[in-house]
Amino acid sequence: MIQVFADRDALSQAAAELFARQAQSAVTAxxxxxxxxxxxxxxxxxxxxxxxxxxxxxxxxxxxxxxxxDERCVPADxxxxxxxxxxxxxxxSLLLSPEQLHPxxxxxxxxxxxxxxxxxxxxFFGAQPPRFDLVFLGLxxxxxxxxxxxxxxxxxxxxxxxxxxxxxxxxxxxxTVTSPLxxxxxxxxxxxxxxxxADVLQSILAATDQQQYPAQLIKPLRGTLYWWVDREAxxxxx
Ligand code: 6PG
Numbered sequence: 001m002i003q004v005f006a007d008r009d010a011l012s013q014a015a016a017e018l019f020a021r022q023a024q025s026a027v028t029a030x031x032x033x034x035x036x037x038x039x040x041x042x043x044x045x046x047x048x049x050x051x052x053x054x055x056x057x058x059x060x061x062x063x064x065x066x067x068x069x070d071e072r073c074v075p076a077d078x079x080x081x082x083x084x085x086x087x088x089x090x091x092x093s094l095l096l097s098p099e100q101l102h103p104x105x106x107x108x109x110x111x112x113x114x115x116x117x118x119x120x121x122x123x124f125f126g127a128q129p130p131r132f133d134l135v136f137l138g139l140x141x142x143x144x145x146x147x148x149x150x151x152x153x154x155x156x157x158x159x160x161x162x163x164x165x166x167x168x169x170x171x172x173x174x175x176t177v178t179s180p181l182x183x184x185x186x187x188x189x190x191x192x193x194x195x196x197x198a199d200v201l202q203s204i205l206a207a208t209d210q211q212q213y214p215a216q217l218i219k220p221l222r223g224t225l226y227w228w229v230d231r232e233a234x235x236x237x238x
Contacts, residue, residue, distance in 0.1 A: 002205065002227040004234045008193040011230045012045035015191055019050060019134065020058040022187060026133040027060045034065045034124070036177065038136040038146070039072075039082030042191050046136070047089035061094055065124065069137060070147035070176040071104035073113065080172075110173040114162040117175060121161055130161060131223075132185040139192045143200050143213025147176035154178055155214055179217035186223045190215070193230040201229060202236040 005011040019035070026033040037043070049055055072080050083103040091101065102120055106113040121130055137145045147165045148154055154163035154176060161181035165174045182188060192201055203213070205227065210216050218225065 001225070002229065002234075005228065005230050007232075008042075008045065008230050011191060011193055011228055012043075012049060015043070015046040015136070015189065015228065016049035016055050018189065019046070020055045022134045023059045023064060027063045032063045032065060033060070033134075034067065034132050036067050036069045036132045036135040036182070036185070037082070037086055038069055038138045038191065039085065040138040040140075041085075042138045042193050043136055044085060044089050046191065047086055051090035051093045056094075061096060062100075064096070065100050065102060066091070066096075067102040067121070067124075067132070068104050069135065069145075069182070070174055071106055072147075072170075073106035073110055073173045073175065075107070104175045106173070106175050110164040110175060114160075114164050114175050117177075118160060118162045121177075121181070129184050130181055132182075133187065135182055135185045135188040137182070137188060137190045137215075137218065139190055139197055139200065139204075139215055141196055141200055143204060143215050145190070145215040145218060146182070147174035148179065148214040148217065149174075150214060152214075155217060182218055183221050184223070185220055187226070188218055188220050188223060189226040189228055190218075191228055192233045195232040195235060197229075197233040198235045201227075201233050 023033040068082055071082050074080050104117050142150050149165045152165040154165050157163050157178040163176055163178050165176055204215055
């Protein structure tokens with residue numbers, strides 16, 4: 001389902017409202033709320049809103065568990081760290097216990113980091129399927145999502161929940177969750193904003209070839225998929 005919002009702020013507000021609503025219903029139903037956070041810039045305003053009223057007091061924070069869909073293998077204080085962005089946007093202003101935070105630790109060998117993150121996911125979900133209550137995803141101009149990058153072997157992964165990827169022009173590796181994990185979620189929401197995403201968004205949503213972009217791998221098996229975009233990103237297909 002595609003929803004077009006007037007601008008990035010309206011998109012961020014709606015995403016924060018969705019987070020709060022999903023958190024309340026998940027905690028009521030199962031006593032906890034598991035979220036897979038997107039990296040990049042688009043979700044920053046959404047995250048900032050979560051720590052502000054009215055959302056701050058609407059969200060049952062002690063039962064929230066935060067995971068990341070991907071991370072760059074950089075020092076924790078590196079500006080390109082997805083975890084650092086989320087900490088600065090909202091986590092550091094909340095009193096969350098360390099047990100609620102599940103960052104991808106990539107200060108060691110990337111393959112070991114990916115294996116460790118899969119082990120953490122398996123510990124959290126136990127014998128149950130890894131059914132995240134909410135997954136936020138971004139969309140790159142090349143059609144990637146999380147760090148499922150075009151041409152990476154991770155796109156063919158059908159079993160493992162994590163993988164190592166790397167951009168040719170970056171000095172660091174990336175750890176990403178894979179589509180087999182994302183597609184088990186209850187609700188997956190792409191947050192896409194800005195004119196620079198209009199062409200790739202239109203290509204993906206209008207695509208006849210379903211294998212052209214990594215983002216097209218995202219098809220929740222027993223869940224719901226939303227494309228929430230702002231007017232600039234929707235410019236070519238409205
Ligand atoms: C990453 C992100 C990535 C991001 C898109 C969009 O670590 O790079 O997880 O998938 O969501 O690249 O990024 P922007 O929101 O900055 O456009």
